[in-house]
Amino acid sequence: MAKEKKTFDLKEYPFPTEEIPRLNIDNPETEKRIAAGLPVVITDSGLVRSALHWDLDYLQGNIGDGKFTVYKSKNKKFQYFDDKKVDTFKDFEKPMEHLDLTFPEFVKKLKTAKPGKDKVYLQQALNEGVGKRIVADFLGFNWSWVTEQQKKNKFGALTSNLLLIGMEGNVTPAHYDEQENFFAQIRGYKRFILFHPDQFKCMYPYPTYHPCDRQSQVDFDNPDYKRFPKFKDVKGYETVVGPGDVLFLPMYWWHQVESLPDHGHTISVTFWYKAGPIGNVVYPLSPQQKVSMMRNLEKMIHQALNNTDEIPEFMQNMVLGRYTDPPA
Amino acid sequence: MAKEKKTFDLKEYPFPTEEIPRLNIDNPETEKRIAAGLPVVITDSGLVRSALHWDLDYLQGNIGDGKFTVYKSKNKKFQYFDDKKVDTFKDFEKPMEHLDLTFPEFVKKLKTAKPGKDKVYLQQALNEGVGKRIVADFLGFNWSWVTEQQKKNKFGALTSNLLLIGMEGNVTPAHYDEQENFFAQIRGYKRFILFHPDQFKCMYPYPTYHPCDRQSQVDFDNPDYKRFPKFKDVKGYETVVGPGDVLFLPMYWWHQVESLPDHGHTISVTFWYKAGPIGNVVYPLSPQQKVSMMRNLEKMIHQALNNTDEIPEFMQNMVLGRYTDPPA
Ligand SMILES: [Zn+2]
Ligand SMILES: [Zn+2]
Numbered sequence: 329m330a331k332e333k334k335t336f337d338l339k340e341y342p343f344p345t346e347e348i349p350r351l352n353i354d355n356p357e358t359e360k361r362i363a364a365g366l367p368v369v370i371t372d373s374g375l376v377r378s379a380l381h382w383d384l385d386y387l388q389g390n391i392g393d394g395k396f397t398v399y400k401s402k403n404k405k406f407q408y409f410d411d412k413k414v415d416t417f418k419d420f421e422k423p424m425e426h427l428d429l430t431f432p433e434f435v436k437k438l439k440t441a442k443p444g445k446d447k448v449y450l451q452q453a454l455n456e457g458v459g460k461r462i463v464a465d466f467l468g469f470n471w472s473w474v475t476e477q478q479k480k481n482k483f484g485a486l487t488s489n490l491l492l493i494g495m496e497g498n499v500t501p502a503h504y505d506e507q508e509n510f511f512a513q514i515r516g517y518k519r520f521i522l523f524h525p526d527q528f529k530c531m532y533p534y535p536t537y538h539p540c541d542r543q544s545q546v547d548f549d550n551p552d553y554k555r556f557p558k559f560k561d562v563k564g565y566e567t568v569v570g571p572g573d574v575l576f577l578p579m580y581w582w583h584q585v586e587s588l589p590d591h592g593h594t595i596s597v598t599f600w601y602k603a604g605p606i607g608n609v610v611y612p613l614s615p616q617q618k619v620s621m622m623r624n625l626e627k628m629i630h631q632a633l634n635n636t637d638e639i640p641e642f643m644q645n646m647v648l649g650r651y652t653d654p655p656a
Numbered sequence: 657m658a659k660e661k662k663t664f665d666l667k668e669y670p671f672p673t674e675e676i677p678r679l680n681i682d683n684p685e686t687e688k689r690i691a692a693g694l695p696v697v698i699t700d701s702g703l704v705r706s707a708l709h710w711d712l713d714y715l716q717g718n719i720g721d722g723k724f725t726v727y728k729s730k731n732k733k734f735q736y737f738d739d740k741k742v743d744t745f746k747d748f749e750k751p752m753e754h755l756d757l758t759f760p761e762f763v764k765k766l767k768t769a770k771p772g773k774d775k776v777y778l779q780q781a782l783n784e785g786v787g788k789r790i791v792a793d794f795l796g797f798n799w800s801w802v803t804e805q806q807k808k809n810k811f812g813a814l815t816s817n818l819l820l821i822g823m824e825g826n827v828t829p830a831h832y833d834e835q836e837n838f839f840a841q842i843r844g845y846k847r848f849i850l851f852h853p854d855q856f857k858c859m860y861p862y863p864t865y866h867p868c869d870r871q872s873q874v875d876f877d878n879p880d881y882k883r884f885p886k887f888k889d890v891k892g893y894e895t896v897v898g899p900g901d902v903l904f905l906p907m908y909w910w911h912q913v914e915s916l917p918d919h920g921h922t923i924s925v926t927f928w929y930k931a932g933p934i935g936n937v938v939y940p941l942s943p944q945q946k947v948s949m950m951r952n953l954e955k956m957i958h959q960a961l962n963n964t965d966e967i968p969e970f971m972q973n974m975v976l977g978r979y980t981d982p983p984a
Contacts, residue, residue: 528973529969529972529973532977532978533978534978535978535979545977555977555981556977557977558977611962611963612961612962612963612966613960613961613962613966618961618970618973621957621960622970622973622974625953625956625957625974626974628953629949629953632941632949633940633941633946634939634940634941635939635940638940638941639979640979640980641857642946642950643974643975643978643979644857644975644979645856645857645946646950646953646954646971646975647971647972647974647975648975648980649860649873649883649884649885649886650860650861650862650863650873650971651863651967651968651971652968652972652976653883
């Protein structure tokens, strides 16, 4: 929505960003960027063409009677956390509440929410429970194009299509995912702020054993530069996607996602693909490979020590004064 | 030499030390300490009883015509470095010079050295090249006792007996070894300053890929507390060994070794044993096990990155701001 973007009143952050290119699906640069692992907003892909008519009423009538994963947040932020890691991490306060609601229950919460009060965000994988018409819409996605991309770029299997329905102003704070993602926008406008994997050092992700693994510890609204000094140097990319747009969001790229305030709720569907095979190792290792390596090392340390309390000191002893200053 | 120790004029260091116990070989506490992996000065062991008559003339006449490893230092410090790691570490200045000398050449250098000038230190494994009388002396060591200790404590194989001949005032700066050691003193007096493996955090060893791997970066004569703040908290143990004394020096214990000034040259022989089998893992891991784990992790990182220049930043990115402050 490059042309429209100037009309959006976007919150300012204390770091510079470049615009993510918006390219037509037929532009040869589009596939070049995907092949290079670079983000791009793809227009006219028709990826979710059969779902562009989705709205809350239609979904409520056709999506089925099951329960849906809905998060509730006291502020506008929906920071993901891993339920499996909560128990091992004492004193952890869940940043949002997990609810299992029927679709009508969710819609009611969304429609009756008052400004400044609790917000809700539906995040549910599309699965067998949906009604016939949704199945037909799903089958009408542009699978031939997205599957061609999967093959050309040697992505692994499609793992899930997540349906996201967010209230205006909802923010998913900066994090990275371990999968490739085609993010398709259906309704409303989402601002994406992205950072290259080489900005890891500026983003200070939580320890891997922490429930907020993969999430930045930095509060973008109030950065603690003392704890996170390199956040001062961070450089990002951004865009706003609207109905019909598809953002290619490469694995390990940091992203904060904001449903624009004052533009109504948002509906999106993700296409998540597993990482492809590693291929030959070429030196120097890529930032992505280094992130993967760090994650594995941290997990090994966690497993070997068998006690999360001992991890920080162990890591500090290994590094502080030893790898923080060039040895004489 | 506990009784004599008061007559030694020992240099003072800015950290407290406790005396290492001196125990007779027949004292049941002696074996308890060895079994517990704690240092102890063992008296009356007779470990090198057949070598107590060794002096420079006798050795010169019987040790053989081969070449001996001799280090030369412009100051009194003989900091070990790994020749194999020198090439990968640019700008490394060797802290001492490696010479290959005949025994008479070494003795001449030792006898003609002038105060304040270059010092020399012979460090040569006893091997087949020695003459008949040295072989006989070697066979007269108290092998039954030391082999009994090896078996009782499940040490691995004897790897070497290093003959050490140092000038008075020679200092081997603080480092740890990856083997168990019975250190037998034959002539002169050596001061040992030891630190428990749990003092790793205070000692700031060089990175494993550095030629001075296993050596502390801290200059005991002039500690840089800004780079190495925890050295302020270090607590040590010490002793002075004289002829006939044997120090049990457990694996991973830090040690600085000083041939006392104004007491003539020193002659010593080490009995180095490989680490025993690991046995069942019991939590929490011991400081020794953590040091071993750190070493393996650092080596893996070195190997994976394939470039020593990238290691410090990688380590910093993994730890700084992520494991240095408790996550909120
Ligand atoms: Zn994400
Ligand atoms: Zn040593």
